[in-house]
Amino acid sequence: MAAGTPRASPTRFPWSWASISSLSACRPRWDSSTTRPRSNPMVGRVVPAPGEGELPAANAAELFRRNGTHPELGDLPAVKFGRRVWSHRQFYEESCRWARLLMSNRPTGAFHVGLLLDNVPDYLFALGGAGLVGATVVGINHTRKGENLARDIVHTDVGLLVTEPRHQHELVPLLPDLDLPADRVFVTRRWVDEADPPSELGRDLEEEMAGFSPDDPGLDPDVDSVWALIFTSGTSSAPKAVICSQARLLKTGARMGLLLDVGSDDVGYVCMPLFHSNALMVGWMPAVVNGASVGLARRFSASGFLPDIRRYGATYFNYTGKPLAYVLSTPEQPEDGDNPLRRAYGNEGAPEVVSEFARRFDVEVVDAFGSTEGGIAVVRSEDMPKGSVGRAPEHIKVVDPDGDELPRARFDPQGVLANADECVGEIVNTQGMGPFEGYYNNPEATEKATRNGWYWSGDLGYIDHAGWLFFAGRTADWIRVDGENFPAGPIESALSGHPSVVVAAVYAVPDPQAGDQVMAALVPVEHGSIDLDELAEYLDGLAGIGPKWRPRYLRLAAELPSTGTNKVIKRSLARQKYRHDLVGDDELYFRPRGESRYRCFTEEDERHLHAEFVASGRERFWEL
Known part of the structure; x- marks a missing residue:
């Protein structure tokens, strides 16, 4: 077909909202010598809510x-x-x-x-x-x-x-x-x-x-x-x-x-x-x-x-x-x-x-x-702030376990989330369950996801004063370092933005004294490597990542344990932690408190860390 020749109109049916779907009836066919028109898919169309x-x-x-x-x-x-x-x-x-x-x-x-x-x-x-x-x-x-x-x-x-x-x-x-x-x-x-x-x-x-x-x-x-x-x-x-x-x-x-x-x-x-x-x-x-x-x-x-x-x-x-x-x-x-x-x-x-x-x-x-499940649906927009998944509709709320709406997120002058303890909660649909029809053979999970007549997503998030929604991980993705609670999601997003990183997963690993430390597993770009000194500088320079949020431990891997849809299975990573006997050939690094760069986490370092767990009476966390 000659370049730029419009294609024949595709078949449309009465039930397919022909009045608006006809907007695309004369899209040009692809031809390697042509430039395809680009248009916003939502302009001029009325799309039903999910379900x-x-x-x-x-x-x-x-x-x-x-x-x-x-x-x-x-x-x-x-x-x-x-x-x-x-x-x-x-x-x-x-x-x-x-x-x-x-x-x-x-x-x-x-x-x-x-x-x-x-x-x-x-x-x-x-x-x-x-x-x-x-x-x-x-x-x-x-x-x-x-x-x-x-x-x-x-x-x-x-x-x-x-x-x-x-x-x-x-x-x-x-x-x-x-x-x-x-x-x-x-x-x-x-x-x-x-x-x-x-x-x-x-x-x-x-x-x-x-x-x-x-x-x-x-x-x-x-x-x-x-x-x-x-x-x-x-x-x-x-x-x-x-x-x-x-x-x-x-x-x-x-x-x-x-x-x-x-x-x-x-x-x-x-x-x-x-x-x-x-x-x-x-x-x-x-x-x-x-x-x-x-x-x-x-x-x-x-x-x-x-x-x-x-x-x-x-x-x-x-x-x-x-x-x-x-x-x-x-x-x-x-x-x-x-x-x-x-x-x-x-x-x-x-x-x-x-x-x-x-x-x-x-x-x-x-x-x-x-x-x-389909109970939550938010579409990104071009004007949203970095890290947001889109503007939350009126019926999408962030609540505590009792269903009470949480305060809006506040950020310090450097852009770090300042009130994670009070603003991060579960994302819910207060309008109802949407298209969600329940879990098969699992009434307890269905009841948990639909209590109060709402849909409870199991996802953590927070909403800022302008109404922008931020995803903060699953409900299991809380990290507590030195008494401060914060979600893994923003750290993951920051690491994913580095040009040498293909995949980033952030999760909590136990600290030998109390609480957690932040660990990140990274997959470098194909046939590439990550300059860890440059990565440390990159993290230190990010306005939205505070000192406690910066990963203490890094794991570099060719691939990470994942589902069939390429979603990282964090529970496996958290169980393997920083243990050489569990991470296979993956490289481990750490950044001791107060230091500006990452260095190799050796088996000798691991033995010293294990001894700290034993000395503080927290050895059980080593095996969890």
């Missing part, structure tokens, strides 16, 4: 039928994986086969189908099949191992399990304790490569599917039936399974389609794991609702990101956690901005990272503050 707005279809089954049989949509792409492409009609047919497979093997208990898969097409086909028959898909985190993996499967009452050869070795030793017969396990070999082992358990999925027709089973599921159980990341405690009905996912897909301005000719790039809410709700559902397509990456790869974007012609993508920083750590090339992307939507991107990513790849990045 509100119209349903795009009576239920998931009606949506898939519409996409698969629509004269304009049926032959358009729906799923791309490598060089293979499935149209909406073919996706519908695959979903129908899956629906019949699920019905033929329906468990006697809960109709829960566990998926222990990478981002492969069968994951989406299974979601389609479950949507047609009212079954529940349980997204199982393949980074969880052993008893933790078994716990997730048992906790969610999985009655059928689908996996692939590369994950079966984790299941084999667990099966005797799962109350899951081998004939209830299906193994798909449709996406194997030379690195995959042979199948060792269960039934071959392709052989089983061959016996089922692509005809629609003709069911009409209740739109309030549970379509998915999505685990929280579990960075500070055991993951909880969030209930997601068909209604919630459909409304979310419609809302995100508005935010991302998705039409039927758009392509989403899904590289975040499909077992996480971000991939389903921000990556896939907007495409399904609007008759668009998605390109799948088995797993996120920083080096594979841009080649995939260009190969699939991706116009939007979703992210959560640190992927933007990892992509930025790859060497910059002059042609990085030569790509089809228009928009990215995600959360937990450091402001400096978001800005640099937008510049380098010529893409608009909308970084919001929210959670899997």
Whole structure:
């Protein structure tokens, strides 16, 4: 297509707020010789609050039928994986086969189908099949191992399990304790490569599917039936399974389609794991609702990101956690901005990272503050102060454990938070639970998150006098040094802003005398290192980081323990502390009180530190 030639108008539907979605009807197609127009995605549009707005279809089954049989949509792409492409009609047919497979093997208990898969097409086909028959898909985190993996499967009452050869070795030793017969396990070999082992358990999925027709089973599921159980990341405690009905996912897909301005000719790039809410709700559902397509990456790869974007012609993508920083750590090339992307939507991107990513790849990045539960939603704005996640709406408050609103944050002349003890509390939605529908099989956690009729996020924060909200970490992220309490979040943000740091995690480690000390684990840029003298000067020069907030200990690592969505598991870091026997080959440094630079923390230093714990009667903290 010639440069600058407008693309044909994408298909729009009455339920998709055509009066405003038509704003993007004539977006130019990407051509490597053109410069794409940039525009604010929110200008001129009215977007419903999370959980509100119209349903795009009576239920998931009606949506898939519409996409698969629509004269304009049926032959358009729906799923791309490598060089293979499935149209909406073919996706519908695959979903129908899956629906019949699920019905033929329906468990006697809960109709829960566990998926222990990478981002492969069968994951989406299974979601389609479950949507047609009212079954529940349980997204199982393949980074969880052993008893933790078994716990997730048992906790969610999985009655059928689908996996692939590369994950079966984790299941084999667990099966005797799962109350899951081998004939209830299906193994798909449709996406194997030379690195995959042979199948060792269960039934071959392709052989089983061959016996089922692509005809629609003709069911009409209740739109309030549970379509998915999505685990929280579990960075500070055991993951909880969030209930997601068909209604919630459909409304979310419609809302995100508005935010991302998705039409039927758009392509989403899904590289975040499909077992996480971000991939389903921000990556896939907007495409399904609007008759668009998605390109799948088995797993996120920083080096594979841009080649995939260009190969699939991706116009939007979703992210959560640190992927933007990892992509930025790859060497910059002059042609990085030569790509089809228009928009990215995600959360937990450091402001400096978001800005640099937008510049380098010529893409608009909308970084919001929210959670899997959906009870809190705040969008960043260009005029917000450094460190803020956006302006808090009237119904978003920061409160103490009794629900009393806390005083506004005050800062000293150097910009350091001066009243952390009184202003930092839990972020809550006083308007209600939003789209949150509870945790499966966990009434205590549900009650805790919904007391007073509010939604309690479990996130720490504070609000300044201008109404700007600041994230301060999880409720477990308090640090107490020399009697002063403060959150880890601002320190983490400061370290993440250093040009030599890709990922920063800040957490409390025990002090031999009393309270805590601050420790930071850092991942340097790819093939790079961190000048620790310069880092110390950088920290000392930051207006918002007081002396007690500066990390006493540093850990430099090639990678940090993380979830499948690249969120750092701080509880593992806190348990490993500054112990050489637990940190592996990672380098440890410390900055003794009163000194201006960091030096190597040797095994001899560790022995002296341990002796201090023993002498002060706090040896138990060494082992915690």
